[in-house]
Each structure stands twice: as structure tokens, then as C-alpha cells.
Amino acid sequence: MHKLLASAYKEVLLLTRDLGGIAILFIMPLLLLITITLIQDSSFKTINDTKIPILLVDKDGGSVSESIHEGLMSSNSFEIIMSASEEDAKQKVFSGNYQLAIIIPEDLSKALQKKVNSNVEGILAKFGLEEEETIAKTASETDKKEVRLYFDPATQLAFKSSVKNGIDKMISKIETQSIYKAFQEQLGEEDEVIFETESFIAFREMSQTEGDTIVIPNSTQHNVPAWTLFAIFFIIVPLSINMVKEKTQGTFVRLRTNPVSYTTVLGGKTLVYVAVCLIQFALMLLLGVFLFPLIGLPKLDVSGKLPLLFIIATFAGLAAVGLGLLLGTIAKTQEQSAPFGATLVVILAALGGVWVPVFVMPKFMQLLSNISPMNWGLNGFYDVFLRNGNLTDILPEIALLFMFFIFTSVISIVYNEKKNAV
Amino acid sequence: MIEINQLSKKYKGAEDFSVLDLTLTVNDGEIFGLLGPNGAGKTTLISMLSSLVKPTSGSFTINELNYKENKLELKKLIGIVPQEYALYPSLTAYENLSYFGSMYGLKGATLKKEIKDHLETLGLSKFANKRVETFSGGMKRRVNLIASILHNPKVLFLDEPTVGVDVQSKNVIIDHLKQLNKNGTTMIYTSHHLNEAEDFCTRVAIIDQGSIVVKGKPTDLISQQQDARNLEEVFLAITGKALRDYA
Numbered sequence: 293m294h295k296l297l298a299s300a301y302k303e304v305l306l307l308t309r310d311l312g313g314i315a316i317l318f319i320m321p322l323l324l325l326i327t328i329t330l331i332q333d334s335s336f337k338t339i340n341d342t343k344i345p346i347l348l349v350d351k352d353g354g355s356v357s358e359s360i361h362e363g364l365m366s367s368n369s370f371e372i373i374m375s376a377s378e379e380d381a382k383q384k385v386f387s388g389n390y391q392l393a394i395i396i397p398e399d400l401s402k403a404l405q406k407k408v409n410s411n412v413e414g415i416l417a418k419f420g421l422e423e424e425e426t427i428a429k430t431a432s433e434t435d436k437k438e439v440r441l442y443f444d445p446a447t448q449l450a451f452k453s454s455v456k457n458g459i460d461k462m463i464s465k466i467e468t469q470s471i472y473k474a475f476q477e478q479l480g481e482e483d484e485v486i487f488e489t490e491s492f493i494a495f496r497e498m499s500q501t502e503g504d505t506i507v508i509p510n511s512t513q514h515n516v517p518a519w520t521l522f523a524i525f526f527i528i529v530p531l532s533i534n535m536v537k538e539k540t541q542g543t544f545v546r547l548r549t550n551p552v553s554y555t556t557v558l559g560g561k562t563l564v565y566v567a568v569c570l571i572q573f574a575l576m577l578l579l580g581v582f583l584f585p586l587i588g589l590p591k592l593d594v595s596g597k598l599p600l601l602f603i604i605a606t607f608a609g610l611a612a613v614g615l616g617l618l619l620g621t622i623a624k625t626q627e628q629s630a631p632f633g634a635t636l637v638v639i640l641a642a643l644g645g646v647w648v649p650v651f652v653m654p655k656f657m658q659l660l661s662n663i664s665p666m667n668w669g670l671n672g673f674y675d676v677f678l679r680n681g682n683l684t685d686i687l688p689e690i691a692l693l694f695m696f697f698i699f700t701s702v703i704s705i706v707y708n709e710k711k712n713a714v
Numbered sequence: 715m716i717e718i719n720q721l722s723k724k725y726k727g728a729e730d731f732s733v734l735d736l737t738l739t740v741n742d743g744e745i746f747g748l749l750g751p752n753g754a755g756k757t758t759l760i761s762m763l764s765s766l767v768k769p770t771s772g773s774f775t776i777n778e779l780n781y782k783e784n785k786l787e788l789k790k791l792i793g794i795v796p797q798e799y800a801l802y803p804s805l806t807a808y809e810n811l812s813y814f815g816s817m818y819g820l821k822g823a824t825l826k827k828e829i830k831d832h833l834e835t836l837g838l839s840k841f842a843n844k845r846v847e848t849f850s851g852g853m854k855r856r857v858n859l860i861a862s863i864l865h866n867p868k869v870l871f872l873d874e875p876t877v878g879v880d881v882q883s884k885n886v887i888i889d890h891l892k893q894l895n896k897n898g899t900t901m902i903y904t905s906h907h908l909n910e911a912e913d914f915c916t917r918v919a920i921i922d923q924g925s926i927v928v929k930g931k932p933t934d935l936i937s938q939q940q941d942a943r944n945l946e947e948v949f950l951a952i953t954g955k956a957l958r959d960y961a
Contacts, residue, residue, distance in 0.1 A: 298816030302805070309804035309845075542800035546861065549764050550817040551789040712766075 295552050299560020306534065307564065317530060317568065318575060321523030325576055329515040329589055343371040347381040347393035350374065354401025356466055360394070360439075363462040378440070385442040392447070392455060395440040403437050404470055412474040439463065512580050512590045517673030518646045520576045521666050524569045524608050525637045528616035531565050532629035535620025554708045558701060562613050569609030570602065577601070593677075600676045604686055607693035608669035614700030615665070621704040640666045668692045716740040716763070716869065716900065721772035722924075723758050732758040734924040735772070740917075745891075745901045747915035747932075749908065749945075751953050755924040756904040757797065760871045763902065764794040776869055790818065793867030795875045799854045800861070803847035807838060807857045810846060811864060818865035825864070832860040835893075836886055852883030859887060863894060870894065872903040876910060888914055912936075912945040922953050 307314060348364070350357045364370050373390075375381040381393035439459065443452055538544040547557060580592025594601065616633070623629035641647065643657070644666025650658055661667045672689035675681030718738040724731045733755040740746045748756045761767035763774060765785060774781055779788045801810045811829045820828060833839045836856040841849065846857060859875060872891070876884040888910065895901055905911050911918055912932045919929035928935060932945050939948040 294819070294821050295817060298813055302802070302809070302813045305805055305809055306802060541802065542796055542798040543802055545766060545796055545798075546794070546800035546814065547817065548766055549789060549792070549794045550814065551786050551819070552817045 303564035352400040356401040393442040531616030532620035566609040573605040604672040607690040610697035614697035747918035750921035793862040852879040908946040
């Protein structure tokens with residue numbers, strides 16, 4: 293025990309002697325968290341502060357283009373800039389000045405009206421209220437119209453698909469309303485409303501409740517656990533560098549001649565670096581609770597969850613430290629350990645669902661994500677933060693994290709024994 | 715007593731043995747010098763004796779403890795002063811010594827006293843709380859030595875303990891080592907400073923290409939070698955004047 297504590301104390305001294313390193317260790321993850329949360333916050337907000345400027349070329353000038361314009365304005369997501377020509381709009385979008393240009397074709401309103409009228413008349417004729425010959429002729433004369441969308445080639449697929457869906461929905465609604473209107477006109481009931489044009493079927497998102505309060509996840513609740521885990525796992529970089537330094541400084545050689553086991557040496561490092569992870573975690577929570585509301589971000593709600601959150605952070609810290617110990621044991625130079633460690637964390641984060649949710653990943657990647665300790669940690673945090681989970685709910689995740697720590701530590705010890713066996 | 719029996723070491727991928735069938739006995743209380751050109755096998759031999767390198771064949775015992783069966787006991791018994799400064803540069807001399815002393819199980823007042831006494835003897839008391847990275851080469855060598863002897867080892871392996879230090883530091887180190895030897899520490903020492911070895915060692919062995927070429931008291935070796943006036947002349951007569959560069 294004395295040797296373990298002495299080892300831990302030495303690690304504390306080594307860490308505190310590198311104030312720049314300490315600052316990077318604690319400040320950079322905080323900056324990362326603030327930056328990511330500020331960036332991602334808009335996608336969680338119902339009312340968006342930032343509007344994307346888009347170009348609209350209205351060749352129609354009718355009721356349909358007016359409805360599209362109004363629909364886009366009321367979405368609160370776009371700043372509509374009218375453009376005179378399709379060519380000009382296309383040029384501006386393809387050169388990256390705008391994300392999107394919407395071209396409403398000439399006579400779209402008239403064509404739609406014509407087509408709707410023709411369809412309505414056709415239906416009425418089936419009931420013997422119109423002459424079928426005239427109707428068939430009119431319908432075939434109506435050409436199809438297309439609303440053209442020009443996207444900046446750098447635009448992300450998710451944005452494209454969301455815009456396409458939005459416009460598609462808008463046009464469907466306009467078509468439906470036109471059909472109802474045409475029926476009403478044909479039936480000679482223009483003044484009286486006989487068709488309710490609003491959607492009959494609505495949908496509402498039902499959120500979890502805590503007592504009488506509805507729990508709606510916000511960007512902070514999503515980002516703090518994800519990026520905290522990312523920061524916790526980054527501990528493998530300084531830890532592995534610390535171990536490689538011991539090899540290059542010769543202190544590791546001295547330790548090998550001392551009557552102390554490698555397990556004890558690793559134990560000292562584990563104690564200190566897990567503590568560092570927990571301090572990082574506490575700082576990030578403090579940031580979420582106290583600083584975020586001051587800079588316009590949603591407050592992190594940790595009420596009644598702190599013990600569980602710290603349990604998960606401890607086990608996530610153990611898993612990260614285990615990985616760092618393994619990397620530090622195997623790597624011979626800092627040039628090996630630092631880039632490899634950093635890249636590994638990024639890969640584990642990607643696999644773990646820190647950037648892209650696991651459920652949208654391809655099947656194979658979803659399978660792979662099951663072996664990322666960051667995925668286990670993230671699920672644990674989400675259980676507590678977003679699903680109101682209790683200790684039983686997080687047991688599988690913390691058990692996996694702990695087994696990962698044991699597994700990596702045992703490999704480190706066995707590798708060291710094999711490598712340095714005498 | 716150290717008994718080495720047909721000890722050999724061939725590193726992975728190497729063409730030749732670094733140490734070949736080396737048999738040697740070092741008695742209690744001796745200061746035994748291992749002398750030889752670069753690549754002769756001195757450091758490999760010391761590394762095997764201090765549990766850093768696994769022998770390819772052969773065996774050895776230290777105070778009748780076999781290295782294979784009594785690893786931990788053996789480590790408590792020995793101390794090694796490595797060629798490189800095996801210290802944490804950002805820690806102070808005291809912190810380094812406190813840590814390495816703790817690894818030998820020393821603690822509390824005993825540890826403090828050992829550190830204080832050795833720092834005083836080696837003239838480092840007033841630098842105890844300074845970071846090692848600010849020390850001169852001679853000062854680092856002295857801290858490097860103290861870190862290996864805090865636990866009063868029965869056997870001390872010294873791999874070029876005075877390399878690259880000034881004359882004053884060298885004198886202090888050698889005097890301290892002589893005092894330790896008087897107190898009962900057996901020493902195996904390697905060096906390229908043959909005058910120092912001649913004065914310091916009770917017996918020496920000249921090693922070349924992994925084998926002992928000659929061994930005995932320095933005075934005996936000098937008298938046995940025709941026209942030799944000192945150990946350096948004996949050494950050159952035996953190992954030749956050709957350069958021994960290796961990589």
C-alpha cells in the first residue's frame with residue numbers, strides 16, 4: 293500500500309510540475325464542450341436564432357409561389373432573397389455563396405389550377421355532373437411542372453433531405469387545398485366553407501415526465517455526456533506519453549530493478565489519472581449548470597442524478613486509463629503513442645455515437661459500436677440524463693467499462709512480463 | 715558473494731553473443747571492476763545480474779539466491795547505478811529520492827534520514843529541493859547514485875558511475891563508494907577510466923567479445939604484463955589499439 297501511495301504521489305507531482313499540460317488537460321475539454329454545444333444548440337431549439345439565406349426565383353408570380361414563399365418564411369429557418377434569373381441563382385449557389393436556390397417555374401399556379409380543375413371535373417362527371425369529353429381533353433393538355441432546387445455541392449445530405457421534404461410537404465398541402473377549393477367552386481358553394489382544409493391527423497411528440505414536469509432533452513443534456521466522455525478518453529494521450537517518457541528517461545529501467553511490481557506502478561497511475569478524469573467531469577458539469585445559462589445555452593439538469601453520474605464517470609475513467617496504460621506499455625516513443633492515442637479516441641468516439649447516433653449507422657458499424665467503451669459510457673449517461681435510469685439501469689454499462697479496464701490492465705501487465713521477463 | 719556460472723547472452727537478431735560462457739566469482743566485500751572496450755559485454759553482464767536482461771543460458775546466484783527463484787528477494791539485496799540518469803527531471807532531488815526509496819519499502823523517519831545523510835555526504839543538501847533538470851551533470855550523477863543506495867544494498871552494480879562528471883564530483887562519488895564498501899557493500903563496477911579503476915577496484919577482469927580475457931588484482935596484472943606501467947597499458951596490450959565502434 294505504501295508503494296502504491298508513493299507511486300500515486302509521484303504521479304501527482306509529475307502532473308503538477310507541468311502547468312501547461314494541466315491547463316491543456318482541463319481547459320481544452322471545457323472549450324471543446326462550449327464550442328460544440330453552442331454549434332449544436334440551434335438544431336435543438338424550436339425557434340431558431342440563425343436563418344440560412346436562400347435564393348428564390350419566382351417565375352410564376354401566382355398563388356402557388358406565394359404559398360411557397362409564405363411557407364418558407366413561416367418556417368423561420370430561412371432568409372429569403374429574391375433573385376431575378378435562374379442562371380444567376382444557379383451561379384451563386386454553385387460558387388458557394390448560397391446553400392440553396394429554389395426556382396418556381398412559370399405558370400405553376402395556372403397549371404396546377406388547370407390540372408386540379410380537370411381532375412375535379414372528371415370526378416364530378418363520373419357522377420353525371422359534367423361532360424366527359426371536354427374534361428379528358430383538358431387533362432391531357434396540362435404539362436407537368438417542376439420546382440427546381442439548386443444546392444451548393446458542399447451542402448450536407450441531411451440538410452438537403454430536410455429541405456426537399458419540407459418543400460414537398462408544402463406543395464402537397466397547396467395541391468390538396470387547391471383540390472378542395474376546386475370542388476367547392478364546382479359545387480357552387482364558394483362563400484360557404486364545406487371542406488376543412490387543415491390536416492385532420494396531427495402528431496405530437498410525447499416526452500418523458502418527472503412527476504408533473506415534462507422532460508424535454510436539450511442540446512446540453514445531449515452534449516455534456518458525449519463530449520465529457522470524449523475528454524475523459526483523451527486522458528490516454530498524456531498517460532501514454534507519461535509512460536513512454538519513463539522509458540526514455542531511464543526511470544522505468546530503475547523501477548524494473550526495484551522490488552516493486554508493475555501492477556503497483558500501474559495502480560499509482562490509475563488512481564491519479566482516474567481522479568483527473570473525475571475533476572474534468574466535475575468541471576464540465578459545473579460548466580453545464582452555471583456557465584451555460586449565462587451564455588444563452590440550456591442549463592444542465594443534474595438534480596438527483598449526481599451520484600449515478602459520478603459512478604458512470606468513474607468507470608468510464610477506469611476504462612480510459614486502462615487503454616492509456618496499455619498504449620503506454622506497448623509504445624516505445626511519443627511519436628507512436630500520441631498520434632495513435634489521439635486517433636484511437638476519435639475512432640472510438642465515432643463508433644461510440646458521439647458524433648453520429650448509432651442507430652443511423654450502417655448495420656456493420658452498429659455492430660462495431662458495441663465494442664466501443666465510449667458507446668457503453670454514453671448509453672450509461674443517457675440512461676441517467678435522458679431516460680431517468682437508476683443504478684440497475686446503468687449496471688450493464690458500468691460492468692462493461694470495468695471489464696474493459698481489467699482486460700486492458702491485464703494485457704499491459706502480461707505484455708510487460710513477457711517483454712521484460714528475466 | 716556473487717557466483718556466475720557459464721552465463722551467456724545473445725540478443726534477438728544479433729550475430730554474436732554479447733556475453734559468452736562467462737564464469738566468475740566475486741567475493742563479499744570486493745570492488746570488482748569489469749573493464750573492456752565498447753561492446754565487450756560489460757553492460758549486458760551487469761544488466762543480467764540486476765534482473766534487467768534475461769540470460770540466454772547459464773546461471774548466477776547472489777548471496778546464494780538464484781535469480782530465477784528469488785527475484786523479489788534479490789531485488790531487495792541489490793542496487794544498480796545505471797549509466798543514464800534514471801531520474802525524473804521535473805521532480806526535485808528530494809522527491810526523486812523519496813520516491814525511489816519508497817519503492818524499496820523505506821518510509822517515514824528512516825527514509826528521511828537516509829536521504830538527508832546521503833545528500834549531505836555527497837554535497838547536495840542545499841539543492842535537495844531544486845528540480846533535477848536544473849542540475850549539472852555531476853550533480854545528476856550523485857543523485858543517480860543516491861537513488862540506488864538508499865536501501866543500503868548488499869551488492870551494488872555500478873555502470874560507469876563517473877562518466878561525464880567533473881573531477882570534484884568524481885572524487886566525492888568514489889570516496890562515498892569506498893565508504894559504502896567499508897560498511898560491507900560488495901560492488902561490481904564498469905568504467906572506461908582505467909586509472910580510476912586501478913585505484914578503486916580490489917580486483918578487475920578485462921572482458922573482450924563477451925569473455926573474460928584476464929582477471930586479477932590491478933597490481934598483479936600490471937606486473938604480469940611486460941613493459942606495462944599501469945592498467946591502461948595492460949588493457950591496450952590485451953585488447954589492442956583498433957577502434958571498437960559498433961552499432
